[in-house]
Amino acid sequence: MPGYFVRIAENEVSVSHPDAVKQLLQANIAKGPWYSIFSLPDYHYVNQMSELNPKRHIEKSRNIAAGFALSNIIKSEPHVDEILHSLEERFDELSKSNEAVDFDKWFSFFAFDALGEVTFSKSFGFVETGTDIRDAVANTKALALYIAVMGHYTWLHNLTLGNPLLSRIGIQPSSHVFDTCLAAIDARKKNPETRNDMMQRWLDVRAKYPDRMAENEIFAAAVANIGAGAETVGATAQAFVYYLLRHPHYLQRLRDEIDAAQDRGELSPMVQYNEAQKLPFLQACLKETYRFHSAAVGGLPRVVPQGGMTIAGRYFPEGVVLSINTWVFHRNPQIFGEDCNSFNPDRWLETDTTYIDSFLIHWGAGYNQCPGRNLAQFELLKLMATLIRDYDIEQVDAKKEWVFKSQFTAVPSGWPCKIQRRSRD
DSSP states (O other): OTTSEEEEETTEEEEOOTHHIIIIITSOOOBOGGGGGGSSSSTTOOOTTTOOOHHHHHHHHHHHHHHHOHHHHGGGHHHHHHHHHHHHHHHHHHHHTTOOBOHHHHHHHHHHHHHHHHHHSSOOSHHHHTSOGGGHHHHHHHHHHHHHHHTTOHHHHHHTTTOHHHHHHTOSTTHHHHHHHHHHHHHHHTOTTOOSOHHHHHHHHHHHOTTTSOHHHHHHHHHHHHHHHHHHHHHHHHHHHHHHHTOHHHHHHHHHHHHHHHHTTOOOSSOOHHHHTTOHHHHHHHHHHHHHTOSBOSEEEEEOOTTOEEETTEEEOTTOEEEEEHHHHTTOHHHHOTTTTSOOGGGGGSSOOHHHHTTOOTTOOGGGSOTTHHHHHHHHHHHHHHHHHHEEEEESSTTOOOBOOOSSBOOOBOOOEEEEEOOOO
16 A cells, blocks of 8 residues: 555554554554653653553553543633733733734743643743743753654663653753752642642542552653643644634634624633633634644554554554654545645534544544643633734734744744734724
């Protein structure tokens, strides 16, 4: 079957046949060794993302599920609203001074602060200060490059920068994430207004099932949440705005939908999650953004189990690594139509989208689906609905295209914008 299989390493083949999603991602088979790189700050801290064994992965998922439940995330909404309000204050200041807005920076700040509120009951303060605290954002970008390369040499990583001896010195590329989490956990202990946040839900599971959840699992989950959650949300938020600016007819349709809801009195000053859910074109634009610019660009590798595996008539023996690339799948004309290389939110408003929904794999699929997907969706719907309603946005140079490098994540930059608050007469 030409075109469905591309050898990308000595023992790894990238697979693009539609059957691969069900046979690889939705099956309980081991993940490829690349995922081990996500044990942060070292291999003693195996989290859900870095666990290769499907049985143990599912056990870890059960331990942290309560914290990631949407019903738990929603409880932090008033506090996320405060961050969103602060973000708008910063945007107003930039607008009045006629300064350009780098959404690369500000969306990452918002995502980090939202993670702080939901996980630790306290924002980190990125938006409020307008600064990259502890160089966390800059270092996370460096970590993405490190993961993209060293994930294929985990044996070397474990001997060097992933070695527990070096984690005590704090010189690994993940040290900033771990230090940020340790500081947040310490501050949380002193915070009299601590809520039933993610951390508390995980502590409750640990207290109830000490034989099921180790103490370092809690820290591992928090580090993975902060390390992976901010950049993916920030990149997706950028893509949402960027592609709407390049398709002004879609931007106007979305604005009309939001304005109509506003006129009916259905939207709060900071748009609530349950309000944003009732905006179908907003949802379609976000889905199309997930498809067209998946934040995670690496392959999703699985190891062929005992007995081998046949996909689309091609047999693969035990031990071969088969991976799925989301960008390749999301641009497959057999699945998404001949316009798959075009940004078209209307594809998600067809009568029946069941088929294409099953191939929207930006959060992965099966047992390894991203645990933070509810939180990301929560953040993005609120942020985008509020931003599009409240501001007119244009690029400083409308002809200038953004740039991004495909590392672990595809985080764009280089497309400064001017914004102006819209009047509501």
